[in-house]
Amino acid sequence: VISSSTSTVDDTNTKFITNEELRSHNTPKSAWASVHGKVIDITEFGKRHPGGDIIFLASGKDATILLETYHPRGVPSSLIRKLQLGVMKDGELKTSFYTWDSDFYKTLKKRVVNRLEELKLSRRGSVEIWIKAIFLLIGFWGCLIKMYTTTDNFTMACMWSISMGVFAAFIGTCIQHDGNHGAFAESRWLNKSAGWTLDMIGASAYTWEFQHMLGHHPYTNVLDMDESDKQQKCVDCAVKDKDQESDPDVFSSYPAMRMHPAHEPSWFHRYQHIYAPLLFSFMTLSKVMQQDIEVAINKRLSHIDANCRYGSFIHLFRFWTMKVLSTIYMMVLPCWYHGPAKGFALFFLGHITCGQVLATMFIVNHVIEGVSYGKKGENVVGNSVDRPTVVNGSTPMEATQKVALSKDANLPKTHYNDWAAVQCQTSVNWSSGSWFWNHFSGGLSHQIEHHLFPSICHTNYCYIQDVVQNTCIEYGVPYRNESSLFIAYYKMLRHLKHLGSSKKID
Secondary structure, eight states, X not given: OOOSSOOOOOTTTOOEEOHHHHHHOEETTEEEEEETTEEEEOTTGGGTOTTOGGGGGGTTEEOHHHHHHHOTTOOOHHHHHHHEEEEEOTTOSOOOSOBOOOSHHHHHHHHHHHHHHHTTOOSSOOHHHXXXXXXXXHHHHHHHXXXXXXXXXXXXXXXXXXXXXXXXXXXXXXXXXXXXXXXXXXOHHHHHHHHHHHHHTTSOHHHHIIIIIIIITTTTTEEEHHHHHHHHTTOOOOGGGSOSOOOHHHHTTTTTSOOSTTSOOOGGGGXXXXXXXXXXXXXXXXXXXXXXXXXXXXXXXXXXXXXXXXXXXHHHHHHHHHHHHHHIIIIIHHHHXXXXXXXXXXXXXXXXXXXXXXXXXXXXXXXXXXXXXXXXXXXXXXGGXXXXXXXXXXXXXXXXXXXXXXXXXXXXXXXXTBHHHHHHHSOOEESTTOHHHHHHHTTGGGHHHHXXXXXXXXXXXXXXXXXXXXXXXXXXXXXXXXXXXXXXXXXXXXXXXXXXXXXXXX
């Protein structure tokens, strides 16, 4: 299995590669990636990659986190050597917020893999998720058709639109989410089809991959302070000059909402816990009508290079074709059957329902009382350089480490900025261990498990939850769970209120 550190190399025989050169190979036609400082060419291998073309998301960037998190069984060192072109030149990659030197994640991966093998469960999805997918797809299209044809009772047509929005939200959490993570099935074709259902409900799976898989997942609640300062001064720079370690989910909502304690508070943030639910409703409308199109045209999502998808004519063709088709059956046809005013109202109602359901289940996992945040950049000083902190500046993992060490003085040290430990510090579960709520939420109730193992199907999370929790306790890593979604939502709103009135943490 590939080592978590760069091997010693012979300077006379090794090619040293610059960041500019790495970034220039950022499309499926020429795809390079950096893994623990080693540069590999994945252009040809990507065509036969067992997980499908998801590997091309690594094109032109440091893909260490992607390799570590999507392969719980590890990747053979022999394969890395076969694909290796050289190593990154010293100082070319920006210093990472994370370390990979701890035993915590290595041990956890082994235990989770063993649990799945003991229960004879496939890492990826099977009949359980497929049956749910069929039910949700029938529900979505059935409600959409009933919305068209219920022309004699507009109130009932609105109810069908709301129902359609609910089904669309669950398609997002229970089908496309696993599909685009490569966890819906062993089949690459089934994974791609499942991921395509996001395009079916109006959004773009490609843009979602950039926001979610290249931004949010690897760098949860981490904010690049240098870039944040530039944004507040309306200063932009080329993608190649930006730090890829920053979570777009915490900075893209600013200044409308303050979701990171390092952001400068404004007077209206004192009321964000009141207007937040209203803004959440517009989440999918904003994505479908604005973000998707901007990213496809500009080939970037803030600091994330989008050429690995939108640099391809075939991918652009799929994007625009699905935008046109989904607009026809979700907006034009309702207007045809009900008239423009009522048709647009039905389209709007379905979207705000979908946005509210999705936001309710997503935001409580990372913006809630007790969750930690990370910061990086030249202006970051003190302990926060290498550890996540809560709003008041403390690090809860200090307390959990002391408890673990009191039980085992020989416990291997887990660094505060160990990547897996950071995921546990920046994520919160709700209703842990519940089979029903796990299915209901598409695994979002087990957010910690999902962030640690994104390539494992969500139907497995309730079976590995105790393994993850017990390993966290053993290694002194925080593992937080709220008893229900309703309590988590209340604590999220209370946290937003606190964030809205607290001072900026430098």
